[in-house]
Amino acid sequence: MKLRLLLLSIFFTQQLCAQLYKKIHSKAIVVDTHNDFLMLVTDEATVKYRNNELAFDKDLKGKTHTDLARQKQGGLDVQVFSVFCTGDIKNPFLFANQQIDSLDAVIARHPNEMVKALNSAALLKAVKQHKLVAMLGVEGGHMIENELSKLDALYQRGARYMTLTWNNSTNWATSAYDETFKKDLTYKGLTDFGKQVVNRMNQLGMIVDISHVGEKTFWDVINTTVKPVIASHSSVYNLCNHQRNLKDEQIKAIAKNGGVIQINFNPPFIDSSFAKKENHFFQQHKTETDSLVKAGMDGWVMENYLYSKYKDEADAMRPPLSLLMQHFDYIINLVGVDYVGLGSDFDGINLTPQQLDDVTTYPLITKALVQKGYSKKDIHKILGGNFLRVLQANEAK
Numbered sequence: 031m032k033l034r035l036l037l038l039s040i041f042f043t044q045q046l047c048a049q050l051y052k053k054i055h056s057k058a059i060v061v062d063t064h065n066d067f068l069m070l071v072t073d074e075a076t077v078k079y080r081n082n083e084l085a086f087d088k089d090l091k092g093k094t095h096t097d098l099a100r101q102k103q104g105g106l107d108v109q110v111f112s113v114f115c116t117g118d119i120k121n122p123f124l125f126a127n128q129q130i131d132s133l134d135a136v137i138a139r140h141p142n143e144m145v146k147a148l149n150s151a152a153l154l155k156a157v158k159q160h161k162l163v164a165m166l167g168v169e170g171g172h173m174i175e176n177e178l179s180k181l182d183a184l185y186q187r188g189a190r191y192m193t194l195t196w197n198n199s200t201n202w203a204t205s206a207y208d209e210t211f212k213k214d215l216t217y218k219g220l221t222d223f224g225k226q227v228v229n230r231m232n233q234l235g236m237i238v239d240i241s242h243v244g245e246k247t248f249w250d251v252i253n254t255t256v257k258p259v260i261a262s263h264s265s266v267y268n269l270c271n272h273q274r275n276l277k278d279e280q281i282k283a284i285a286k287n288g289g290v291i292q293i294n295f296n297p298p299f300i301d302s303s304f305a306k307k308e309n310h311f312f313q314q315h316k317t318e319t320d321s322l323v324k325a326g327m328d329g330w331v332m333e334n335y336l337y338s339k340y341k342d343e344a345d346a347m348r349p350p351l352s353l354l355m356q357h358f359d360y361i362i363n364l365v366g367v368d369y370v371g372l373g374s375d376f377d378g379i380n381l382t383p384q385q386l387d388d389v390t391t392y393p394l395i396t397k398a399l400v401q402k403g404y405s406k407k408d409i410h411k412i413l414g415g416n417f418l419r420v421l422q423a424n425e426a427k
């Protein structure tokens with residue numbers, strides 16, 4: 031009898047939790063600050079690999095993490111699309127504009143379902159109308175080609191954040207990758223022009239994004255900016271020692287600055303044992319990898335190809351959702367609940383944590399937060415409220 035009562039009580043608690051998380055998720059403004067879908071439709075190597083078959087408003091299940099219908103299914107309200115190219119592209123500014131064109135074209139086809147928001151007021155209005163809010167963030171300061179006028183032009187087209195670097199440094203800011211691995215750097219951090227870029231972004235109301243920058247650049251930004259910054263897609267260094275992650279002192283500085291850290295779902299950034307597993311995978315497939323490299327296949331595309339081909343092995347490498355959730359807990363324990371959010375990096379990463387297969391799975395994050403005992407108010411902050419606060423602080427004159 032006692033056992034039956036216990037089982038019944040577990041059953042009802044689970045039912046209650048199931049109702050609660052769905053309700054909280056649908057009432058919250060859910061924001062993801064980093065998605066690389068636009069890159070998939072413009073990057074030459076990716077387009078060739080995928081036969082140019084990707085349109086955001088088609089059913090792309092099984093092909094990408096993202097499409098319009100699945101974002102709605104996942105209860106996502108705001109997607110900041112990343113405008114991105116590597117440092118090798120010859121005309122990055124032109125490339126950025128092509129990506130923005132591709133988003134504008136989708137929105138023009140679906141004015142009742144999607145809207146491009148240029149500020150927080152437009153964002154809130156569109157959320158009320160149950161439209162998917164699309165925003166833009168530039169990934170990689172090289173896309174402004176060392177000209178403030180091009181920064182202004184990207185702002186005019188809707189870009190509301192810019193990572194000062196990608197993995198490649200610019201002439202005016204050094205990246206986490208270069209600060210960690212390049213021995214012959216002639217400078218580190220922000221140059222005078224780099225500080226001008228930060229100042230101009232502050233004036234425009236374009237959020238300075240410190241994801242991808244090196245530590246020296248990070249501290250130069252913190253000492254230069256007069257507005258809150260974001261990390262649009264970064265995780266916690268103390269849980270996973272990757273140069274792209276943030277150390278405790280950086281997390282504390284972002285909190286002091288009033289900014290927010292949007293947690294990246296990328297397995298190498300959340301699971302400290304992932305690098306070893308990845309190494310093993312590519313050793314297992316060394317002959318095939320070598321021949322694909324020889325045939326000129328792009329590294330990122332090749333990774334995607336091999337993970338799809340050897341799906342069972344790749345699936346076994348995916349970290350559990352609970353490990354991702356530890357990054358949220360860590361930041362909250364260190365500085366409080368006001369400084370963390372979601373920056374999935376969907377379609378910019380080839381593997382995701384278990385269960386988080388695509389953009390339909392955001393409710394599982396809410397469920398995990400409910401199970402951890404966070405309040406509705408706190409969960410609303412994490413899902414989008416914190417980012418909204420930083421956006422509004424950047425808009426203020």
Ligand SMILES: [Zn+2]
Pocket residue numbers: 169242263378
């Ligand atoms: Zn990135």
